[in-house]
Amino acid sequence: NRHSSNMYYIVLSEGSGVRPDVCSRILINYTGRLTSGQVFDQSNNAVFELGALIQGWKIGLPLIAKGGSIRLFIPPSLGYGNADFKDANGNVVIPGNSVLVFDISLLDIR
Secondary structure (H helix, E strand, O other), X not given: OEOOOOOEEEEEEOXXXXXXXXXXXXXXXXXXXXXXXXXEEEEEEXXXXXXXXXXXXXXXXXXXXXOOEEEEEXXXXXXXXXXXXXXXXXXXXXXXXXXXXXXXXXXXXX
C-alpha cells in the first residue's frame, strides 16, 4: 500500500482495539534493514514515545492497533534524510539517502 506521504507499507496483522498516536508510549519488537537486507537495528520489548521517533514511524504505527504488525518502507525524507547516520564510534550505520525497511510488532500501548 502507498501512503499519501510516499511511504509504502504492508499491514501484516491489523491488531485490535486502540491505535497509537504521537503521544503514546509503545512497546514493540522491531527489525530495521537497509534495502540490501543488512540489519542495522533490532530490539525486542523496546519502549518508545512515538512522537520522539522518525516521521515514517509516526505515520506508519497508527495504521495498526495493539497486537498488530506492519512492514514499513520509509523513504529518506521520512527517515534519516541525506546525512549518514553513525554509531557512537563514528561508523556509518545507515548511509545517507537510504530507504529503510522496518518490521514492527506493536505489543502494547501505554
